[in-house]
Amino acid sequence: MKSLNVLTEIKKNEFIAVYRTSDKQKFINIAHILIENGLKTIEVTATTPQANEIIRELSQYQNATIGGGTILDSASTKAAIEAGASFVVSPGFDTASAKLANSYGVPYIPGCMTVTEMTHASQYGCNIIKLFPSNHFSPKSIKDFQGPLPQLEFIPTGGVGIANSKEWLAAGSYAIGIGSEITKIYDSEGPKGLAKYIRELLKHK
Secondary structure, X not given: OHHHHHHHHHHHHOEEEEEOOOOHHHHHHHHHHHHHOOOOEEEEEOOOOOHHHHHHHHOOOOOOEEEEEOOOOHHHHHHHHHHOOOOEEEOOOOHHHHHHHHHHOOOEEEEEOOHHHHHHHHOOOOOEEEEOOHHHOOOOHHHHHHOOOOOOEEEXXXXXXXXXXXXXXXXXXXXXXXXXXXXXXXXXXXXXXXXXXXXXXXXXX
């Protein structure tokens, strides 16, 4: 039930913030702006310094869904979950991570590009797939993959931004991963600019 509730929140929120920073405090500062302006699902990438400490701090938010990202193995999966991650995302599929996350009742969302990868992931209960990197595909690809694999849902990530997010959602995306635009706007326009960007991104909701 815990896993289902988390996935329901991800779908309802529509957008997952997937960004990286060079230090912990910058990540948290950006996260506060995102949550306060309505973007309430955040994937804390393991390549960010002190990632699990960030997960631990942000998971205290009652109105946000915080996950661990760029998870490559079962040890990292366990560490992220113990820090408070509500979901785990990987750039590829790892069998041990899928089994471990399932034992904790935590959704494991692997990145896949091919039908073979997706079929393999689905055999381990991973029916929500991170379509990564999505700039190699078009929104139409979701229906193309769901032809032979109707049980799958997709979260395109990588190359999705404010300019094409509505097109991906209209094509049936379960949710969308938004990344590099977040830090670019924050660095160039500051907190107010990022808040404005998030409100514009979520305007259609």
